[in-house]
Amino acid sequence: MDSINIAILGCGTVGGGVARIITEINDELDVRASQKVNLKKIVELAPKEAAKKYNLPLDLFCGNGDDLTIEEAGNYITEVIESDEIDLVVETIGGTSDFVYQLCLDVVKSGKHLVTANKALLAERGKAIFEAAEANNVTIGFEAAVCGAIPIVKTIKENFTGDKVISISGIMNGTSNYILSQMTDEGLEFAEALQLARENGYAEADPTLDINGGDAGHKIILLIKLAYGIDISMEELDMVGIEEISKEDIDFANEIDAKIKLICYAKKINGDIYATVRPMLVKNGNFLSGINGATNAVRVTNKYSGNHILVGKGAGSSETAMSIVSDIVLVGRYGSKIKTTAEAQERHFADAKHFVFPYIITFNTGDVPGTTGLITTAIGNQDINIDTVSHNRHQTGDVAVFSIATMPCTLEQIEKAIEQIKKEKPAVLLEDPKIMPILY
């Protein structure tokens, strides 16, 4: 029986989970991979702790199980990359540092397959790594980089090969979803919910990327590459986080039979690709409104087969590790015949300002007669049809809050209308209106 020899770099939450699964069900994996799945080496700074936590034999670790200095670990990593014995490297160190970037590049350039959960690296600096993999006829498995256990990468790459993806939307960040769920169910303010997420292990010490949309942005960038064959940078992506969502916004959502969710949305319209990551008002009839806590959910709409929904665990040690192990098995089974992403395509990545949604615009205005007329006229002047106008919500003192639900229009139209209002009567708007797409 042939064998596929594996090295794991970094034996933390995810890498440790991978080593554990391979050790526990090695016989099954051999059969499924049509060859021996051989875990040869693990490089880890603190092997004893990892071996204990993930129930691994110490002799798997480079350095005889002794703790390694950064320099020693670096040397072992170089050894792995230069070794003819290793066929596939699992990178579970994480981060977008030059060190990890160069390491991944070296892995594929050395003719080894790469499997990784590193969404940030692939989304921000992946282009050269993907190209080097293609040039060296090796594959990059990154199922674990997008929505943890949900097999959305393979679903698009392998299962929908008889179709064309029209749109991809979903809840792809568990931390922000947990925070929003807590705000909704427990009536917490954002800061309180974030604190709770930290206490319960749903938020990292630095939760910036979870709450500013960055982590979700990484995922939609990878899915766009898979579905449409184009590379977009984080700078190009329209992205709004959940930091500005208040309890008042949540209450309003509740009033209009909706929930606020951080939604990733990419869509092909007339051949152009539109994408956004934003808090949206998801109507309760939409299944995404019911996805709570740290669960992830993705909807794919295809040309021939219509709507598909996938729901599963978006994070976790064994959940994310499972996705990595499934990538390893498929490399064993199919080798370089696996296509890492869609073929590169010459598609236009459109300005999200022209992405059409129905919107809710919430105005904080001074209590001035004529305000409603001024605002609705400005909106009408931009050819935006108004669906409903809700007045005087949560009125406090001299502030009148009201919300306009529009029929489908673009952000550009809305921004022009707001400009016009500011120009005609600067005193009317006490602050910039809050604009959120509605998902029915």
Next chain:
Amino acid sequence: MDSINIAILGCGTVGGGVARIITEINDELDVRASQKVNLKKIVELAPKEAAKKYNLPLDLFCGNGDDLTIEEAGNYITEVIESDEIDLVVETIGGTSDFVYQLCLDVVKSGKHLVTANKALLAERGKAIFEAAEANNVTIGFEAAVCGAIPIVKTIKENFTGDKVISISGIMNGTSNYILSQMTDEGLEFAEALQLARENGYAEADPTLDINGGDAGHKIILLIKLAYGIDISMEELDMVGIEEISKEDIDFANEIDAKIKLICYAKKINGDIYATVRPMLVKNGNFLSGINGATNAVRVTNKYSGNHILVGKGAGSSETAMSIVSDIVLVGRYGSKIKTTAEAQERHFADAKHFVFPYIITFNTGDVPGTTGLITTAIGNQDINIDTVSHNRHQTGDVAVFSIATMPCTLEQIEKAIEQIKKEKPAVLLEDPKIMPILY
């Protein structure tokens, strides 16, 4: 560029959809399959009609586009099977006749890959066909045979290769689900809802397999083969249809915050495989309760990655065809390296009478004092813990209807309790109690 040459046998709803997709997006498919996807021949009795309906060139059809007799079609099919030019045959004739069985056997024995939507054939007579495929080193693609567009076959076979399936459950028959949804939402009796399903094209002229659980049974048999590597026959499968579901049952479900759904359920417990197809009371907190109409939904629970849910279209021309085309593309990409099913395993297929669920037992009793005590005592004697007892529901005349919700127990325990009741006081039960598992 190499090519994979395809023949389609039967150009009806599904075969026609396949031909249309291949024709419409042939260039994309070539890239994805890493070779030219060549639709060479279609055998169809009425080519002109099919060509028009699915927008196909007439010269694709055997016999120059003229209508064929059964005998002529048979000869062309033989030609296809004997041809060295054809690499893959799409069987979309359907049915479990000896003719179709022999045809599929001959296809794989001739060294050609087989792709089919024929769940009845594969579930009832598939064993020899699967074995012949393995012996001849060809693959059988049957994504389209299970839940139409939902890629559940590839999800289990390819995407979950790093995990172990604990259980599979779901709504896998759209017709019965449409009927139950209509009974729930519109207050219809079974016969009225069935009539409506017929009128709206959701039920075939002979809906037997849809309403008696047979079609759903075919699907769970194929999923059990995929997930656990064992063959079960329809005779071995515990299967109850929806014919006996009354409006009264639906009303009761509503009262206890549940919906009645025809559920397929397979589970590995201590290495043994349990399976059933039955109407169940699905609590409204369970996502399956919200799957309405002709939609299908499958939940897979894995050892490492937990719960996964897939929702999509369970039927339809282009939906089912997409699944076939995706199978074709993967055969082009990976050829015989694809594993058709799980490796055969020596597992015990357990008696569903020992499959543990919480149950609702509904009794129609004579209005006799002491009945409740008699029944609850008999149930307690079988070591069944009672969750709730609901009395005097829908009382009519001298009939007292009441329901007992049990804690998890087996059907065998319940049947023994009922036996005891019948033995002790035959007059108490006016008819056999209705027994339904509860899904929380």
